[in-house]
Amino acid sequence: MDKVIGFIGTGNMGAAIIKGLLDTGFASPGNIVASRRNQLALDKLKSESGIQTTSNNTLVASKADILFIAVKPNVYESIIEEVRTFIKADAVIVNIAAGKSIHFIEDTFQKPVKVARAMPNTPALVGEGMIGICFNEEMEKTEREYIVELFSSIGKVEVVAESLLDAVVGVSGSSPAILYMIIEAMADGAVKSGMPRQQAYTFAAQAMLGSAKMVLETGIHPGELKDQVCSPGGTTIEAVTKAEETGLRSSILAAVEAAVAKSVEMTKES
Ligand SMILES: NC(=O)C1=CN([C@@H]2O[C@H](COP(=O)(O)OP(=O)(O)OC[C@H]3O[C@@H](n4cnc5c(N)ncnc54)[C@H](OP(=O)(O)O)[C@@H]3O)[C@@H](O)[C@H]2O)C=CC1
Ligand SMILES: O=C(O)[C@@H]1CCC=N1
Numbered sequence: 001m002d003k004v005i006g007f008i009g010t011g012n013m014g015a016a017i018i019k020g021l022l023d024t025g026f027a028s029p030g031n032i033v034a035s036r037r038n039q040l041a042l043d044k045l046k047s048e049s050g051i052q053t054t055s056n057n058t059l060v061a062s063k064a065d066i067l068f069i070a071v072k073p074n075v076y077e078s079i080i081e082e083v084r085t086f087i088k089a090d091a092v093i094v095n096i097a098a099g100k101s102i103h104f105i106e107d108t109f110q111k112p113v114k115v116a117r118a119m120p121n122t123p124a125l126v127g128e129g130m131i132g133i134c135f136n137e138e139m140e141k142t143e144r145e146y147i148v149e150l151f152s153s154i155g156k157v158e159v160v161a162e163s164l165l166d167a168v169v170g171v172s173g174s175s176p177a178i179l180y181m182i183i184e185a186m187a188d189g190a191v192k193s194g195m196p197r198q199q200a201y202t203f204a205a206q207a208m209l210g211s212a213k214m215v216l217e218t219g220i221h222p223g224e225l226k227d228q229v230c231s232p233g234g235t236t237i238e239a240v241t242k243a244e245e246t247g248l249r250s251s252i253l254a255a256v257e258a259a260v261a262k263s264v265e266m267t268k269e270s
Contacts (some may be wrong), residue, residue: 001072002027002031003029003031003034003066003146004031004032004033004061004063004064004065004066005021005027005031005032005035005064005065005066005068005150006032006033006034006035006061006063006064006066006067006068006253007032007033007035007060007068007070008034008035008036008057008060008061008067008068008069008070008071008079008083009035009036009068009069009070009071009072009079010034010036010041010042010045010070011036011070012034012122013027013070013096013120013122013124014034014036014068015045015222016124016125016129016154017068017070017096017120017123017124017154018032018045018051018122018126019049020051020124020127020129020153020154020155021150021154022049022051022151023127024153024154026149026150026268027092028049028051029049029050029052030050031049032051032052032230033052033053033054033059033060033063033064034051034053034060035051035053035054035055035056035057035059035060035080035153036055039055041177044053044057047092047112057082057083057084058080058083058086060083060153060157061083061087061091062086062087062088064087064088064091065088065090065091065092066092066094066146067083067087067091067092067093067094067095068094068096068146069093069094069095069097070096071097073097073098073099073266073270075094076097076100076104076108076270077108077270079262080105080108080109081108082104084108084109084110084111084230086194087109087113090114091113091114092114092115092116092118092143092146093105093109093114093115093116094114094115094118094119094138094147095115095116095117096119096151098119098169098173098174098263098266099169099262099263099264099265099266099267099269099270100117100136100266100267100270101117101162101267101270102115102117102134102136102162102269104270105117107138109126109149109202111179112138114135114136114138114139114140114143115133115135115136115138115139116133116134116135116139116147117133117134117135117136117162118131118132118133118146118147118151118163119132119133119165119168119169119172119173120151120154120155120176121155121173121175121176122176123155123176124154124155127145127153127154127155128155129151129154129155129156130155130156130172131151131154131155131156131157131161132158132164132168132172132173133148133151133155133157133158133159133160133163134159134160134161134165135142135147135159144159148262165263166170166260166263166264166267167260168211169259169260169262169263170256170257170258170259170260170263171256173258173259174259175256175259176253177258178255179208182208183201183204183205183208184204186203186204186207186208187200187201187203187204188200188202190203190204209227226240235241
């Protein structure tokens with residue numbers, strides 16, 4: 001029998017994962033059950049996706065073989081306290097929150113539980129997520145493989161040590177926000193030169209997508225790829241000079257570092 005995949009919380013991330021699982025056929029609507037408080041949002045989700053919805057978190061917990069807790073980090077503790085006695089004996093808990101360690105989840109359940117700690121990102125909605133994941137000792141090999149397969153249906157998955165999860169938050173969990181800012185700024189530059197705005201977004205976003213694919217598919221060092229674009233005395237070296245003068249690299253490095261630091265701080269506080 002197919003596993004029941006439960007979601008407590010279906011906001012940006014929960015909904016993105018559900019859509020990815022359905023679009024790729026990894027799960028069928030009948031195998032997904034999800035809860036949140038907002039009834040209108042639940043009705044919309046049900047009519048759009050066909051999954052089972054409820055405002056009852058304990059019902060989701062009691063049905064799920066795989067239970068995603070997809071609420072904001074500050075309500076994790078209260079949600080776990082609410083559902084801890086209702087989960088199936090063999091349930092796998094999937095923690096996707098920034099700053100919530102495996103240890104925190106185990107402690108809050110107050111009993112041995114199987115925990116997968118993952119850090120996805122919102123491009124999961126279009127099947128291009130990046131997911132860093134680790135597991136606790138309770139998780140069997142086949143269960144780990146199943147969770148990796150599940151996340152593979154919505155993006156690329158790398159199993160990493162838990163100590164690297166804060167870095168994952170910076171480099172792929174939070175970084176889409178920075179990348180959208182870059183796309184927006186590039187488009188502004190094109191708009192300033194007379195290009196219509198929607199067209200500018202297409203050019204900027206496709207340039208980013210293509211560049212990302214070049215890094216992933218050619219394996220060539222990003223610095224060398226940059227050099228390939230810079231003709232001597234040409235336009236690109238002017239752009240590169242301006243980007244260096246205005247601190248582009250150090251700005252982005254500092255932004256990633258700030259997200260990592262916040263994740264470390266949140267983990268310590270929980
Ligand atoms: N957004 C992102 O890019 C990423 C987010 N994450 C992590 O994912 C988690 C969710 O983030 P995100 O999806 O952005 O947050 P959202 O605010 O978009 O979604 C949170 C969801 O939780 C629901 N919720 C809140 N309280 C309860 C409750 N008591 N019972 C049931 N459902 C509840 C909300 O619905 P309602 O108000 O109707 O109850 C909503 O559906 C966070 O822990 C975050 O760290 C991880 C990677 C990337
Ligand atoms: O901002 C946040 O807390 C979440 C975690 C990673 C991306 N968004």
